[in-house]
Amino acid sequence: MYIIRADNLRHSYWRSASAGYSLDGVSLTVQPGEMLAILGRNGSGKTTLARHLNVLVPIQEGELTVAGLDARQQSNVWKIRRTCGMVFQNPDNQFVSSVVEEDLAFGPENYGESGDAVAERVRRVLEAVGMSGFERRSPHLLSGGQKQRIAIAGVLALDPQVLILDEATAMLDPQGRQEVLEILRRLRDGGEKTLVMITHYAEEAAMAHRVAVMEGGKLLGEGPPRQVLADRELLDRAGLLPPMAVRAFYDLEREGIRLPACPLTMEELVDMLCPLS
Amino acid sequence: MSLELREVVLTYAPHTALECRALDGVSLRVEDGEFVGIMGRTGCGKSTLLQVAAGLMRPAEGTVLVDGEDIYAPGYRRSRLCERMGVLFQYPEKQLFETTVEREVSFALRHTDLTMAERRERVCRALELVGFDYQKVREQSPLGFSGGEKRRLAIAGVLAARPGILLLDEPIAGLDPVGRQEFLALTDRLCGEGVTVLLVSHNADALADHARRIVILENGVLAADGPVEQVFSRREELARWGVSPGQAAECAEQLRTRGEEVPPDVIRYGELLPYLLRMGRRRER
Ligand SMILES: Nc1ncnc2c1ncn2[C@@H]1O[C@H](COP(=O)(O)OP(=O)(O)OP(=O)(O)O)[C@@H](O)[C@H]1O
Ligand SMILES: Nc1ncnc2c1ncn2[C@@H]1O[C@H](COP(=O)(O)OP(=O)(O)OP(=O)(O)O)[C@@H](O)[C@H]1O
Ligand SMILES: [Mg+2]
Ligand SMILES: [Mg+2]
Numbered sequence: 001m002y003i004i005r006a007d008n009l010r011h012s013y014w015r016s017a018s019a020g021y022s023l024d025g026v027s028l029t030v031q032p033g034e035m036l037a038i039l040g041r042n043g044s045g046k047t048t049l050a051r052h053l054n055v056l057v058p059i060q061e062g063e064l065t066v067a068g069l070d071a072r073q074q075s076n077v078w079k080i081r082r083t084c085g086m087v088f089q090n091p092d093n094q095f096v097s098s099v100v101e102e103d104l105a106f107g108p109e110n111y112g113e114s115g116d117a118v119a120e121r122v123r124r125v126l127e128a129v130g131m132s133g134f135e136r137r138s139p140h141l142l143s144g145g146q147k148q149r150i151a152i153a154g155v156l157a158l159d160p161q162v163l164i165l166d167e168a169t170a171m172l173d174p175q176g177r178q179e180v181l182e183i184l185r186r187l188r189d190g191g192e193k194t195l196v197m198i199t200h201y202a203e204e205a206a207m208a209h210r211v212a213v214m215e216g217g218k219l220l221g222e223g224p225p226r227q228v229l230a231d232r233e234l235l236d237r238a239g240l241l242p243p244m245a246v247r248a249f250y251d252l253e254r255e256g257i258r259l260p261a262c263p264l265t266m267e268e269l270v271d272m273l274c275p276l277s
Numbered sequence: 278m279s280l281e282l283r284e285v286v287l288t289y290a291p292h293t294a295l296e297c298r299a300l301d302g303v304s305l306r307v308e309d310g311e312f313v314g315i316m317g318r319t320g321c322g323k324s325t326l327l328q329v330a331a332g333l334m335r336p337a338e339g340t341v342l343v344d345g346e347d348i349y350a351p352g353y354r355r356s357r358l359c360e361r362m363g364v365l366f367q368y369p370e371k372q373l374f375e376t377t378v379e380r381e382v383s384f385a386l387r388h389t390d391l392t393m394a395e396r397r398e399r400v401c402r403a404l405e406l407v408g409f410d411y412q413k414v415r416e417q418s419p420l421g422f423s424g425g426e427k428r429r430l431a432i433a434g435v436l437a438a439r440p441g442i443l444l445l446d447e448p449i450a451g452l453d454p455v456g457r458q459e460f461l462a463l464t465d466r467l468c469g470e471g472v473t474v475l476l477v478s479h480n481a482d483a484l485a486d487h488a489r490r491i492v493i494l495e496n497g498v499l500a501a502d503g504p505v506e507q508v509f510s511r512r513e514e515l516a517r518w519g520v521s522p523g524q525a526a527e528c529a530e531q532l533r534t535r536g537e538e539v540p541p542d543v544i545r546y547g548e549l550l551p552y553l554l555r556m557g558r559r560r561e562r
Contacts, residue, residue: 013421014421017365026453027448041425041427041453041491042423042424042425042426042451042452042453042454042456043422043425047423047424053458058406083353088426089451090368090370090371090424092368092371097538118488121470136294136295137295141289142320142326143319143320143323144319144324144367144368144446144447145319145320145479146319153322156375165423166424167451170447170450170451171367171447172319172479173317173318173319173519173520174481174520174521175318175319175519176319177479200451200453201423201453202454202455202456203524205553220524228464235469239453239455240453240454241454241455241458242456243522244482244525244546247546248546248550251550251553251554252553252557254558255554257554257557257558257561258559258561266524266527266528266531269528269553270528270531270532270535271556272560273532273553273556273560274532274533274535274556
């Protein structure tokens with residue numbers, strides 16, 4: 001059973017072949033509990049794919065099933081959106097209220113949850129993203145990183161089955177990034193949520209179960225991070241760069257030094273070069 | 278062009294329950310052709326500092342001088358500032374509002390006395406610098422671009438005016454890895470031609486490679502200001518300020534805790550590599 005099954009999705013924002021396709025025949029499956037990272041250069045179609053998973057654009061060609069629901073059927077759209085919560089690339093596009101706590105409560109209340117339970121959840125998610133004390137502030141009048149934390153809290157408050165994060169860590173400071181990645185790691189290890197994470201940082205993709213690489217609206221390759229992130233030829237064709245640890249692995253190799261495996265993080269590299277005795 | 282902030286204080290929503298002192302007496306002088314990286318934890322005042330420096334928010338106290346002239350003094354011509362200063366906001370997609378790319382990118386040239394041909398030339402060059410084909414995109418609507426492409430458009434809009442000072446707020450967030458490298462190389466080149474650059478980023482690896490000087494804000498106060506090697510080796514204070522010195526520096530520190538001798542000024546990948554090689558060779562034996 002897949003939670004997401006896309007079959008040959010095609011999409012043109014202008015509904016014309018001559019204008020080109022932003023998604024050009026993407027087939028992809030995601031299992032429940034899986035964490036999928038999506039890499040790809042600017043304009044390669046990542047956000048367009050994410051918009052499909054949430055049916056924010058109509059399915060033009062191909063098929064998409066989310067949690068067993070056919071996305072082409074208008075009557076399923078609402079249920080699919082309840083299943084897939086999304087953090088938008090630009091947080092300003094996500095806020096619906098001018099008060100943080102109301103903004104966070106809006107989604108859950110809209111889905112019919114009771115006031116007390118929602119208030120408690122809002123408190124918890126604000127704490128999780130390190131934004132307790134900002135309840136009465138306006139989300140639009142926050143710093144960039146603060147906005148992004150609230151946007152992430154928004155999807156956590158919804159507690160959806162599938163979380164889609166479109167470059168949700170781009171503006172975070174090191175501590176915020178660590179905290180959010182830790183939340184994602186916990187969700188990943190919990191095994192109950194499905195995570196789709198779009199990112200420009202190969203280092204972040206390393207924590208996923210699987211990495212997909214997009215280019216020109218197509219899926220150029222996919223596989224476990226250890227395979228994809230060490231595949232220089234694939235990354236090169238997609239206009240991407242490997243993580244620093246992979247770069248080091250090949251620089252060492254060029255000098256005749258072979259490590260037992262290709263490290264994905266600098267921590268792994270250090271462990272290989274300089275093991276704790 | 279030089280830029281100087283003198284004892285700048287800026288308070289949002291003054292005299293209300295939400296009052297927030299975002300800048301609390303910041304003084305900073307940046308000379309012609311300097312490349313300064315501005316860092317600090319979320320909400321410490323980096324974007325506020327750039328906006329005050331750009332003449333967009335009058336400080337409650339203190340002032341800003343551009344080439345020695347007080348830009349908040351009565352009678353100072355703001356339109357001149359627009360031509361000389363390029364400002365890229367943190368979420369620049371919000372800045373895009375024209376109907377075509379050509380209009381969007383030439384917006385900053387509206388007050389200049391350039392001819393049509395000169396304007397077109399400027400727009401064409403600026404678009405090429407950020408990786409677009411002018412003929413292909415000029416008539417397109419900026420709304421039909423991806424997130425990163427919109428950022429590139431906004432960058433082109435800033436470059437078209439050929440400003441003497443660039444104030445860039447997280448310009449590489451949202452760019453793909455190659456785009457990041459190309460943009461930073463371009464900024465380096467402009468800097469070499471005498472353009473003054475202030476660049477806000479949480480990406481310490483990028484700043485270590487490109488900025489020569491680092492300024493760190495903490496709670497609206499200037500916490501550090503100095504050469505990048507020096508600031509990035511103040512490890513304990515960096516942790517307190519919520520700043521990471523980047524992957525290479527973090528790795529060097531890990532090696533140190535395992536008894537390796539790595540000097541404190543190793544902050545870039547190129548400087549780290551010889552030590553990795555040394556350990557790799559030892560491991561082989
Ligand atoms: N609203 C839109 N209208 C028309 N074309 C669009 C629209 N949004 C995106 N496109 C085009 O579709 C293509 C894919 O865009 P998409 O936003 O999916 O890219 P992306 O991989 O998310 O890029 P980025 O890393 O820059 O966010 C791009 O060529 C873009 O110009
Ligand atoms: N328009 C506003 N109204 C009220 N307060 C604001 C406004 N903009 C920012 N602030 C507050 O001022 C402080 C400084 O914000 P600023 O945007 O300068 O931070 P920053 O250093 O750029 O952070 P980030 O790294 O998250 O972008 C923050 O606490 C923020 O909440
Ligand atoms: Mg995108
Ligand atoms: Mg900011």
